Amino acid sequence: MKTVNVAVGVIVKGEQILLSLRHQQQHQGGKWEFPGGKIEAQESVVEALARELQEELLINIAHDSCEPLIRIEHDYGDKRVCLHVYTVKRFSGEPKGAEQQEIRWVDKAKLADYQFPAANQAILQAIQQSEL
Template sequence: MTKVIVNVAVGVIKKNNALFICKRADDQHQGGLWEFPGGKIEAGESIFNALKRELHEEIGINIFSSSKLLTIEHDYDDKCVKLHVHIVSNFSGQAHGAEGQPNAWVAIDELDNYAFPAANAAIISAIKEKYK
């Protein structure tokens, strides 16, 4: 049986030299780990529109633009995801855990101190390469 690929818009929210991350709820897929915020792209929705909707719902910001960082596919045993990762630095509002989730602004060189899902390793590498 072929696994369905879940397309996800991911925002690397950047302010100065810090990035905004959130902790996944324990009952979610990859629960208890830190992540860059975002969510599932709905049928017919553009990556930017999905990012705009998800970041407003999840962390309470309004984004005006984004730039592609990378796209990666990762096969967890129970789910296959295609992450469309964009850098977001042009936004309004104060990023916060709008759904009650723990969150933090973290310096780029401190990302290794946080436990992320395996799919995020490539994102962190790309961020470090871009901002070294």
Template sequence: MSKVIHVAAAAIFNESGELLLALRHQKQHQGGLWEFPGGKVEAGETVRDALARELQEELGIEIDPLATTPLIQVPYHYPDKSVLLDVYRVNRFSGEAYGREGQPLKWIQLSELTDYHFPAANQPIVNALLLPATIAITPALAPQEYSDFIDTALLKGAGAVMLRAKHLSDAEQLSLYTALSAAYEGLLLIWNTSIEAANTVASVHLSSDRLMQLDNRADFKGRWLSASCHSSEQIKQAERLGLDYITLSPVQQTASHPDASPLGWDEFRRLVSETRLPVYALGGVSVDDLEKTIEAGGQGIAAISGFRC
């Protein structure tokens, strides 16, 4: 295998909430595609130091270290080279960004991100930017109680909701999912079910058993396909199938699964570092663990009890 090229990159946002993209020169590797600004980490440099240097050299800006946080780490192997992208979110900087190396720049709305074409290694970055930091997972409830749970979860900071209602039939779940989607327009509502049961919905989450039984995702017509993972083997299966993100559990001891051995934060960090997928910490975590999760390389947290009344 060729030597891995370590790259520091940034998703840079201005005061208006717009995201900065740069266009790669046609003569470059993956030329003619849009990218997130950055460059190689030199020997002896920390990733943050490399990021600050590259953005000053490329764009003429000085990033604020207090407003610069980890977004995602992406190991990716092209046929001709391997890269490790260390990506940070930059929410504040000084100076006016311009292409110091002649590269075209463009500020866009986050909602426009999917209209642009990126190198394959950048797709997980796109997903990480579009996904929320928190997912509330529903407990088993009576159908009429789910709206109250979602209302409470949103007040407690949930950015998305996963409908997990395995005590109901597939038909009852679909009816409930359809009604909740209409009631909470604009909310990322994820259905924890099978592809066969939910091929027409926008977002499906698979159990680890269903993940390991899946041959490919070609039959799925929605936008987001994710899965529950508990091991390196399952994470590799999710990558092979081209899933968009995963949950990884249990990170800590949980009352719902007292016999399950927790991964712990060190093992969570290790497993996250080996995958290019956005990863949500699940199991014994809450919004209070969000900063720790992000520092460990995770996308965010997913939880049940932390979003209940």
């Protein structure tokens, strides 16, 4: 089984972080996630993140505001992923769910109230331990 490399953005605005709700028919559907998507061949993590966030949320990120937060490998049994997680602190545009997904700004302190895919637990811990 090959591993899918995924660029993940923890988009920060003050004390809030942007979450996106996965569509029911998607892998891990109905759970909240940090937006992002597959890294294509020849793309850097930040290039993939910029492309995915433009497609999903209609925002343009400032590449120099992206910093690595954590890298996670997770095996769901039916799918293996490697999440390359970056914080995003500057962007232009107002985020919208361009793929009809629900999005929500959530206080950092309230992230534990949301249901995330298992691979995201380490991201949640990294956020709580960092100075976002």
